[in-house]
Amino acid sequence: ADAPQKSSPVEGTVQQAQEQAEKSEDRKKRVVILGSGWGATAVMQGLDTSLYETIIVSPRNYFLFTPLLPGVCVGTVEGRSISEAVRKMIVNAKSSAKYQEAEAISIDPKNQQVLCKDTSAISVTGKDSFALDYDYLVVAVGAETNTFGTPGVKEHAYFLKEIDDADKIREKVIDCFETACLPSTTEEEKRRLLHFIVVGGGPTGCEFAAELHDLVEEDLKRLYPECAPYTKVTLVQSADHILNTFDQRISDYATKHFLRSDINVKVSCRVINVTDRTLTIWDKWKKQKEELEFGVTVWATGIGTRPLVSDLMEKIGQSDRRALLTDEWLRVKGTQGIYAIGDCATVQQRSLVEDVTYLFKLADKDGDGKLTYDELAKVLSEVKERFPQVEHHLSKSGLRILLHDFAEDPSKITLDIDAFTKALSKIDSQVKALPATAQVASQEGTYLAKALNHMAERNIVPEGPMRIRGEGRHLCHPFRYKHFGQFTTLGGGEASVELPGDWVSSGRSTMWLWYSVYASKQVSWRTRCLVVMDWMKAALFGRDSSR
Ligand code: FAD
Ligand code: MG
Ligand code: MG
Ligand code: MG
Ligand code: MG
Secondary structure (H helix, E strand, O other): OHHHHHHHHHHHHHHHHHHHHHHHHHOOEEEEEEOOOHHHHHHHHHOOOOOEEEEEEOOOOEEEOHHHHHHHOOOOOOHHHHEEEHHHHHHHOOOOOEEEOOEEEEEEOOOOEEEEEOOOOOOOOOOOEEEEEOOEEEEOOOOEEOOOOOOOHHHHOEEOOOHHHHHHHHHHHHHHHHHHHOOOOOHHHHHHHOEEEEEOOOHHHHHHHHHHHHHHHHHHHHHOHHHHHHOEEEEEOOOOOOOOOOOHHHHHHHHHHHHHOOEEEEOOEEEEEEOOOEEEEEEOOOOEEEEEEOOEEEEOOOEEOOHHHHHHHHHHOOOOOOOEEEOOOOEEOOOOOEEEOHHHEEEOOOOOHHHHHHHHHHHOOOOOOOEEHHHHHHHHHHOOOOOHHHHHHOOHHHHHHHHOOOOOOHHHOEEOHHHHHHHHHHHHOOOOOOOOOHHHHHHHHHHHHHHHHHHHHHOOOOOOOOOOOOOOOOOOOOOOOOOOOEEEEEEOOEEEEEEOOOEEEEEHHHHHHHHHHHHHOOOOHHHHHHHHHHHHHHHHHOOOOOO
């Protein structure tokens, strides 16, 4: 009598378990994407929504084409022309992702949940927050501007990150010109009001300074002729040259170009204080303070951590960092199912030295405890996908440079494990962190979408940390950044470009290249048309100087 009684509940549980397993297999895993910038939209566009339930959470319901933002401050392009609604992008990508206009305010990595809050003007009192469970979370919330704790920056300087910022700058600049023209304004005040300071000699700062200079030269001097003699643009940079992430030739060209166009460039100067009308800098060469009076100061430098990200870092033991540390599959270290891309994340490349014993064995095919030149060349090319840092040493000349310290004639070299370790650590020391650019963020997003699609299709996870070609399935290769070069505009109809393969060019023809590249990079035909029309409008009729 016992047996049937026992068997039926057991059978029942088996059946239930089976049903449940089927259900959970049927259930699409949920990907929650935080952000609507370069990284997040790239993930959305690539993610197969027949494989995943996808939810995008961002307080900004549009994507912003940031490289053209400096132009919005002066009216070369309109803010609306470089924004595209997230919902429209979802439809255009034939995706079935959902969008929620809210801010993620905290991530619970243990329970795999994000707490979100509606921070917009209309929110339902008492019910403005909700929790979202996730299987995979993509953190792509970007960064804040970093003031490096400089007093007065938050209160008195303008940032340049969002459309709002650009609109505020545009208003203030015009306000300065109009105020300077009033009969009650003294000459001294005029000089102050028409002094525009840009802090940060990176591409954003330089482009903004150039745009501002063009606005003044091409439009305002005509409209406010009495202001012309008082107008001045100053660029303050803490490093010893501007555009220091670019090739030296471009940096030199830009410096000369700025000097020619009367943009006052102050290098090796650190801002130490800002008030409503003065900016104090410390000149590292002259070892002295200097006070500059200004009408508008734009702070265009520094990457800071958003509160959401610092909060998560604290929870996962990364609190001493500025950006979330991920492995090469973009998984946030110390978490389950959390990925991070773009300005809020840094990829940590695994070092060769960590795997030196393994690599030595792999290389030493004859097992004599010594590596020949050929064995070394072979092993480097075998592991190049897992360790992209070996890339520069795959060629003969690259290998020669690497082995230069060990022998006169590298082709006759024999390396024991110590020498091999030294060579590998030399390669490791050349690994550089990826820059905080749109190019990096969108490539990371595209890669991540592919990797997630892959995972769902084959129902397997990406490789663990130690899989090298020839060993195990090579399912999903690590993320690898491909640099397509970088542009910067210099004002006066000139631009500079640096392309892979040491190709550098500056001048007017480069500006035409810039126009065509940036037109083609627009995210939709709508924004492409609007941007081109804005450029033509500005060229034909001048920039709009009404407030
Ligand atoms: P972002 O594009 O900044 O996107 C972050 C998103 O997250 C936003 O939608 C934001 O609303 C959202 N968000 C913020 N907080 C939350 C939250 N709590 N919850 C949910 N969502 C949140 N790069 C280049 O390669 N070339 C250039 O020419 C260039 N020019 C630039 C010019 C300017 C003026 C600026 C500001 C940047 C420029 N950059 C350029 C850098 C580039 O814009 C960034 O590297 C890029 O935007 C990083 O992408 P991201 O997805 O990490 O962040
Ligand atoms: Mg983003
Ligand atoms: Mg609302
Ligand atoms: Mg990054
Ligand atoms: Mg050997």
